[in-house]
Amino acid sequence: MSDHHEKGRRMSVGFVGLGNMGGRIARRLTDAGHPVLGHDPAPGSAERAGASPARNLAEIAGAADQILLSLPDSRAVEAVVLGEGGLLEHARAGQTIVDLSTTSPGSTRRIAALVAAKDARYLDAGxxxxxxxxxxxxxxxxxxxxxxxxxxxxxxLETFAQKIFHLGGPGTGHSAKLLNNFLNAVSLAATSEVMVAGRKAGLDPRTLLDVLNASSGANWATANRFPHIVEGDYLEGGLTSTLMTKDLVLYVDHLHDLGVPTLNAAGPLATFGLAANLGYADQISNRVVDAIGDVSGGVRVHGGTS
Incomplete structure (x- = not known):
């Protein structure tokens, strides 16, 4: 079968977890013509993604050869896959489960081995x-x-992903994801602190960003987040402060398992913990700049003080 034909072939997909990310990914699949059977505890989630609602996990496992998961943490993934009436119980030979969640690599390896014993495959995909x-x-x-x-x-996967990297055996994808998210957290927390300090020092935020992006302090947050934030656009709909903190804890646990010191985790853990405790827990993690601003006298990097 040619690559062109393969790419255009419709695949029946099961999708568990249709929240901020899962719902958007499922919509990409349905818009591309792939029939999606969706499951999420929030009423109407499947319909909003253009998917058909499934009554339970057994229905998804029975109908789809490809099942995608987008869930908040390892506990939720283990409940969906290993729990009573879960995907493992109903797994079929040749089935592939792709976990798009950010979860513990150790948990991922354990699940992958159990799924392989049913002659199915489990891919972790951060x-x-x-x-x-x-x-x-x-x-x-x-x-x-x-x-x-x-x-x-x-x-x-190419329906919603532009770059797909294969890192190795089970758990390596989730390992890479935790390492990446740690750097994301560091750059966002540190840049938020700098931007609030710059505002208090009387610097224009846009000019300060231009300086940083032309200098050695440039990072993903200065290049891709703060050009929007200084205009008042927090890019809502992404990773919340609660989920960022969860990822940081997973990172610390992972490095402990690897025997690598975590010398730089305390700063972002404290920063996103501050955001959560000041009322930004379930808002996008970019709001961490407002949490730092709150304890700095009500500073906002867009438009002065609140």
Whole structure:
């Protein structure tokens, strides 16, 4: 079968977890013509993504050869896959489950082994790019697991991902995701602190950003987040402060397992913990700049003080 034909072939997809990211990814799939059977506890989630609602996980497992998961943490993934009536109980030979969540690599390896025992495949696929990239279909995927299974499902993943990296065996995709998210947290927390300080020092935020982006302090937050934030656009719909903190805790646990010191985790943990405790827990993590501004005298990097 040609690559062109394979890429255009419709695949029946099961999708569990249709929140901020999952709903957008499912919409990319349905818009591309792939029939999606969706499951999420929030009423109407499947319909908003253009998917057909499933009554339970058994229905998804029975109908779809490809099942995608987009869930908040390892506990939720384990409940969906390993719990009573879950995907493992109903797994079929040749089925592929792709976990797009950000979860513990150790948990991922355990699940992958159990799924493999049913002659099915479990791929971990950490996602980077945020809600806007999900809508555009330009996400980056960091995948771990069986290369052949990834190659088979790649045309489906290319519906919503522009770059797909294979890191190695089970758990390596989620490992790469945690390492990436740690750097994301560091750059966002540190840049937020700098931008508030710049405002208090009397610097124009736009000019300060131009300086940083032309200098050694440039990073993802200065280049891609703060040009929007200084205009009052927080890029709503992405990773919340609660989820960022969860990812940081997973990172610390992962490095402990690897025997690597975590000398730089305290700063972002404290920063996003501050944001959560000041009322920004379930808002996009970019709002961390407002949390720092709150304790700095009510500073806002767009428009002066609140």
């Amino acid at each position: 996602v980077s790019g945020g809600a806007a990239a999900a809508e555009r279909g330009t996400l980056t995927l960091m995948t771990g697991g069986d290369q052949e299974a990834l190659d088979r499902i790649r045309p489906l």
